[in-house]
Amino acid sequence: MNELTLARALHVLSIVIWIGGVGFVTTVLLPTLRHSTSGEDKIAIFNEIENRFSFIAKVSVLIAGLSGFFMIQKLNAWHRFEDIQYFWMHAMVSIWILFMMALFIIEPFFLNHGRMIKNPHIQSNLRKTQIVHGIILTLSLLTAFVSVLGAHGFIFKIN
Numbered sequence: 001m002n003e004l005t006l007a008r009a010l011h012v013l014s015i016v017i018w019i020g021g022v023g024f025v026t027t028v029l030l031p032t033l034r035h036s037t038s039g040e041d042k043i044a045i046f047n048e049i050e051n052r053f054s055f056i057a058k059v060s061v062l063i064a065g066l067s068g069f070f071m072i073q074k075l076n077a078w079h080r081f082e083d084i085q086y087f088w089m090h091a092m093v094s095i096w097i098l099f100m101m102a103l104f105i106i107e108p109f110f111l112n113h114g115r116m117i118k119n120p121h122i123q124s125n126l127r128k129t130q131i132v133h134g135i136i137l138t139l140s141l142l143t144a145f146v147s148v149l150g151a152h153g154f155i156f157k158i159n
């Protein structure tokens with residue numbers, strides 16, 4: 001039971017750091033940069049901050065996944081994925097896969113930030129980035145919300 005509680009605490013802590021960071025980038029950093037005047041500087045600032053956060057996010061996403069799968073094993077809860085009443089479990093894993101892909105595959109192999117700096121449409125790039133971040137943040141927050149409800153038997157009774 002102690003291990004399960006510890007894993008739960010690590011799970012929630014990593015989610016707080018990771019989704020909190022996404023929230024900051026989406027609601028504070030991107031709007032500030034979009035409305036500031038200096039052209040190339042703002043992309044450089046954005047890259048610098050995102051690169052630093054990227055490392056923190058990678059570690060947090062890994063800890064969230066490890067602690068999550070550990071809890072499934074401890075709770076003997078693999079059967080939940082066959083039952084739609086546990087849709088919040090599917091939601092958690094889907095968000096996790098989305099971020100794993102973004103951080104470990106799309107960002108290092110497909111996103112060329114250098115090209116973005118030279119792009120004359122910096123403003124529209126930042127707008128698109130903010131929209132994508134906004135959608136992902138909303139889905140992540142909804143997932144966190146229903147996961148607490150689900151884990152505590154608010155949605156359906158847990159067996």
Ligand code: HEM
Binds near residue numbers: 012072096140152
């Ligand atoms: C591979 C990815 C993940 C796995 C395997 C996983 C697994 C789990 C498990 C097994 C639980 C405990 C459920 C229970 O007590 O019945 C849990 C709780 C929770 N998870 Fe995840 N999770 C993952 C990702 C996420 C993500 C991405 C989020 C947020 C967006 C999230 C948020 C939560 C929350 C808020 C709780 C409830 C904590 C509590 O109040 O006790 N998880 N997760």
